[in-house]
Amino acid sequence: MKIDSSFKFGIIGGGQLARMSALQAFRYGIQVGAVTSPSRNDPMEQVTPHVFRGQMSDYNTLEALANWADVITLENEFLDGELLQKVRSETGTPIYPTASSFKKIENKRIEKETFRAAGIPVTSFMVIQEPDDLKKAGADFGWPYILKSSKGGYDGYGNATVRNMEEAAKAFSKLGGTSGREIIAEERIAFTRELAVLVARNHLGTVVYPCVETIQEDHICKTVIAPARIPKALREQACELALAATEAIDGIGLFAFEFFLTADNEILLNESAPRPHNSGHYTIEACETSQFENHVRCVIGLPPKAVSMRKPFAVMVNLLGKRNAPAVLESSSDLRHLEDLHIHVYGKSESRIGRKMGHVTVLGRDVEECLTMAQKADSTILL
């Protein structure tokens, strides 16, 4: 691809991940367009004149973006692989990750089958086709276990932990199992840490980011600590699994892999995402090249760049909405005295309690100090 100021980079999605990728794409002097929601409130709306409003499930909307763009990428996995394939073949516009890669992880069942076949340890699972399977899952995995919608879940939506048959039946119905959605049951892992690793890859090269630790609160990633506070050998093992997983789907672009570390120091792949990920926001300041910049580079055909960390530690804390009203950036706090603290606000027009409104990253030499500083910032930056 010839990259000049007329080059057009298309993103299916208008949220904060698309926006942060766009802000990096602009550094390369290229144009960015996005499929955004009809609400006109998406974070992407404020950073480009090239928006294609519509549903991600609507072929015509995707086609309009594809006809405008020189290359297309994704912001999330709530897409249909067949639809992506059609957009690619009808418009001729390349899509990275490819529809072929996407289909290999299109839903949680296929994803697990793909990675298990590639020899990557995954959590045990089974498809729940009828209520009797719920009992079988309990017998196989023990109680409690997890029920998940194969497609469309995020931040705890689409998941349920069930402790007995009554809860299982209720959750199965609530998740849509009785109305035709594919539901899987998963063994509940007694993990000691949750880990994540990013990989950027294309035909010119591959880079693997440090293994980080993620801490969820109410099913939402709240804190990321880079690197993970576990032995180096385990971090390297997670990085190797992430690399193998990317190769297993012949991934081109930026991929995120979430793992469980068990008490026996076993590392199990939990979920993957074919796009920049919340666990990688820390890379904007902490790494030589951010996940967003390498996302753009891999998609437009530049070799991914080095990802070494600038300081020994980084802590990222998500700024979640504190009230159901516009989020106001606090200007009178003492944050000016905090060193190497970096603020990102996504420009969402409305805040809701628990909604991801922004994040802060703190870099430093002492991980506990970084954590304290990031938490202090979290309590004061966005009101």
Added chain:
Amino acid sequence: MKIDSSFKFGIIGGGQLARMSALQAFRYGIQVGAVTSPSRNDPMEQVTPHVFRGQMSDYNTLEALANWADVITLENEFLDGELLQKVRSETGTPIYPTASSFKKIENKRIEKETFRAAGIPVTSFMVIQEPDDLKKAGADFGWPYILKSSKGGYDGYGNATVRNMEEAAKAFSKLGGTSGREIIAEERIAFTRELAVLVARNHLGTVVYPCVETIQEDHICKTVIAPARIPKALREQACELALAATEAIDGIGLFAFEFFLTADNEILLNESAPRPHNSGHYTIEACETSQFENHVRCVIGLPPKAVSMRKPFAVMVNLLGKRNAPAVLESSSDLRHLEDLHIHVYGKSESRIGRKMGHVTVLGRDVEECLTMAQKADSTILL
């Protein structure tokens, strides 16, 4: 000012400086609008839907931006102080730097008078009102000396070095002196280095960036080395002068000061700019907080943040147009192997030989290595 996602940040100007400030403003979740040229080709056009096309000298265009924005800032000094004052008083929208500060450095004569009155050493100068003054300048300063248009010069445009009366008379006429433009004569300083210092300041605080060394080629800043390769005491002296100069005009926003270092280790203020500056592009990666982020912070009323350098040295090289055709980013080079190299392309739709199309910054521990790497990148990144 209450800063939320409805907050609107206005910039008079649509070039690369406006664009790089905008990309930082977006990190704060705010909206950005700009006065851009009627050509629709400005770098700002690609990064916001809020453009106000027109001339910077046109009151109605500035008024439209002011009525849209919560606060306004500048991208260059080719503005009229009275016009800024009028926009401020008619629309009520705050402008930072203020019209009052702006008027104190509005043209090169006033600027020198302001700083000289504040006790800051400036190059000797005199106003040329009639041809006889050209002779007087030669007698006072010796030949050659410099003739400058008081207003509107940049990158060598609006300047001339004259070696004798014949050249002086010709330059005086060419610069517009015979048709009413104010022309000043300046002593030509036999400097050993050119230095630059940035200051970010508002009512909540002031930060002074490291003293850097700038290297011009054909009157255009080509290379910046941070920090300057001169004794620390001299660097500190330049920083103190920059701080004093900012205070002398009660500057709110981001200011750049260019100095001459003479063979006698005297530091003379050469020029100032009430805005982000080419000499500060290195700060995007090299400093904890970039000039663009602190520009935004100071203008919207957040305290400026720390500016310490991430690595011992940084070298910035401007990517100047190599031909009169679209600039193409090179993808097949070996640049992937260069460490801590950062590319910025401004999205200008057309390239011209010598036009500022982008820049690269290299961070490292060895300044000569950084310089070599940046020059290598310069020769290959943008074709």
